[in-house]
Amino acid sequence: MLAAAELAALRLKDFPTTNHKGIEIDQRDRVFRLLDKNGDGKISIEELTEVMEELGAPGEDARQMMQLLDSNSDGSLSSDEFHMLQKQVI
Structure with a gap:
């Protein structure tokens, strides 16, 4: 399981460093926002599963x-x- 998490973290590091409004954001927040697909401020099991399966x-x-x-x-x-x-995998 940790190997999959490491792979996901490494792949997510390559995403652009700006949000849809062109504002630069911290890498940790950027990855979190990419996974929080509905923008509610938390990552649901459905959102996490979808991303992990995509990876x-x-x-x-x-x-x-x-x-x-x-x-x-x-x-x-x-x-x-x-x-x-x-913090553990990046």
């Missing part, structure tokens, strides 16, 4: 990652929870 990882990896990172067990990843992953 070639099985959906089970996304579920395991969610269990490991969702420290408050609310079923989604906040930016703080997601940044913990990024």
Whole structure:
């Protein structure tokens, strides 16, 4: 599972450094916003699974990652929870 997370983090590092309005944003926030497809400020299991599968990882990896990172067990990843992953693999 960690190998899939590392692969995802490495691939996401290559995304552009500006948002849709052309404003430069921090890389960690940029990756979080790319994964937060509906823009609600958190990454759902559906959003995480979709991205992981697009990167070639099985959906089970996304579920395991969610269990490991969702420290408050609310079923989604906040930016703080997601940044913990990024600190470990980037």
